[in-house]
Amino acid sequence: MDIKHYMPNKKPRRSDRLNSKEKAAFEETIKVNMLNSCILGYFDYLPIELKFRILRFLTVEDLSILTISSKAMRNLVEGYRVTQFSGPHRIPYEELHSSLSVEEQAMMLSRFHKLGLLMKRSTCVYATKDRLKIVNEFLTRMECSNVKTCKDMSRCIALLCFGKFLHTVIAGWDDSECQRVFDSLCQHMCVHRLVKAVVANKPGLHSHIEVKVRHFFRRIFLDPCGTVLDKAFWITRVLKPWPLVFQARLLYLLYSGHCSGGEIQWHEMSENTPSDLEQSTQYFGNVSSILQILYMHSVEWSSDEVICLIDEMISTPEDWLVENIAGLLLACGEPMATKMLASRAINGRYVEVASIVASLCLVCVKHSNNSGMSQVMVMLKRIVSVVDNWKDRLLLLCRISDTFKELILDTHEFIDSDDGNDAEFYHHVTAMTEFAKQMTHLAFKNVLEV
Structure with missing residues (x-):
């Protein structure tokens, strides 16, 4: 009998010790190889629930950066976003x-x-x-x-x-x-169906839908735009699919008509005029900026298309007051206003041109815009220059003076100190005076300048 077989502390043979070391080394090698094969390293050994638990402690910016670190991490973050995007990352x-x-x-x-x-x-x-x-x-x-x-x-x-x-x-x-x-x-x-219901029917008939369409286009596509080119692209997407008449009505709905009491004020431009420069900016600031973008920065709109759009809009849903047309043209800038008035002058529509020019002077006086009068005279000079016949040029200038006279007489006839028409009378007289001063300066420019 070999008693060493029953001894608890028998010394292992040298060959057994070497086998144990080799086995441990082999297991370590396998473990290292497995670790190297894991794309996320030791993080891959964690259960998916624990991984998501760790991601909850990161900010949205950290998660965003992790997605571009590796494909595996992007898949992990995307899985977390889809399944357990809650707690501190909850969307309110x-x-x-x-x-x-x-x-x-x-x-x-x-x-x-x-x-x-x-x-x-x-x-x-x-x-x-x-x-x-x-x-x-x-x-x-x-x-x-x-x-x-x-x-x-x-x-x-x-x-x-x-x-x-x-x-x-x-x-x-x-x-x-x-x-x-x-x-x-x-x-x-289903926005196209809503837009068609709005633009093809009487304004104000579907007031709730009108407000919904306004908020949808402006808040999703237009207001968040960071650049002028972006806004030109998106406003074109909104307007271009529709005929010109619908384009004008849709543009008015989006930017020109004020939204108060849950309704678009469609008849505001046909009934009221802004009393000062601040109110004028509220009336025409947004729509004029959009028209300038289409006129100057969009390759999908020609200048003639923009002018036609303005012509159609100022009769939506009824003809605007001439003073409001003048306020819009001043806000749009000299190039656009000159082109619109010049096209009317070429077609012999002198009465309309004279009425708008007189209203441009009136707006400048009411808003204390001294630089605006100079701008009006530059426009007038270019408008007159497109008229070929000198007799027609003289007729146009005379028609402007006659328009001032008619405005003053009409205002004087209905003067009532209680309703404020005396101030309107003063503005008309002052507008005609300022216009006469500018014309006098142009007529005697060579004599006055030293």
Whole structure:
């Protein structure tokens, strides 16, 4: 009997010790090779639930940066975004439809810009149609009609936040892809049907739909634009599919008519005029900036098309007051105003040209715009120069003087100190006086200048 066999502390043979070392070394080699084969290193050994738990402690900016570090990390972050994007990363859909302070609105817009950047990077390898599905689902959750808490659309910033998100996601896309985005969102929300119901019927008949269309286009596509070229692209997408008459009505709906009491004020330009420069900016500032963009920065619009658009809009839904037409032309700038008035002068519409020129002078006087009178005289000089016959030129200038006389007599006839017409009479007389001074300076320019 070998008693050593039963001894607990028997010394192992040298060959056994070497086998153990070799086995340990082999296992270590296998472990190192397995670690090297893991794209995320030791992080790959963690359960998926624990990985998502760790991602919850990161900011949206950190997650966005992780998506561009590797394909595996991008897939992980995308899986987290789709399945467990909650807790500190929860998207506050309900809060967007409540009244927020200016600071809170700025924070929300910044937050959705960061979400858009995360979405853009995490879905960069997706096909466009797959990315559009995600965008449409995002819009569905934020749309006002799907939320019970949205009571005042005018103060709701949900669509504006979505617009910020959308413009961040599609930044750098080519025009054809952006066109697909526009078509997809409009089809998803049935916007073309709503627009047709608005522009093909009497203004104000569907006031709720008009406000909805205004908010949809402005807050999603137009207001978040960062550059003039972007705004030119998107306003063209909105207007171009429709005939000229519908284009003018849609442009008025978006930018010219004020939205008060949940309704578009369609007859405002036909009934009231701005009393000062600040109010004039509120009336014409937005629409004139859009017209300038189309006139100067869009390759899809010719200058004649823009002028036709203005001509059609100033009779939407009724003829505007001449003073409002003059205010719009002054806001649009000298090149556009000159081209519009020159086209009328060439066609012999001297009465209309004279009426608008007189109103341009009146607007300059009422708004204390001294530089505006010089601008009017530059326009008048160019308008007269396009008229070939000298007799017609003289007729046009005489017609302007007659228009001033008619305005003054009409105002004097209805003067009543109680309703403020005396101030209107003063403005008309002053406008004619300033016009006469400018004409005198031009007539005797060579004598007056030393």
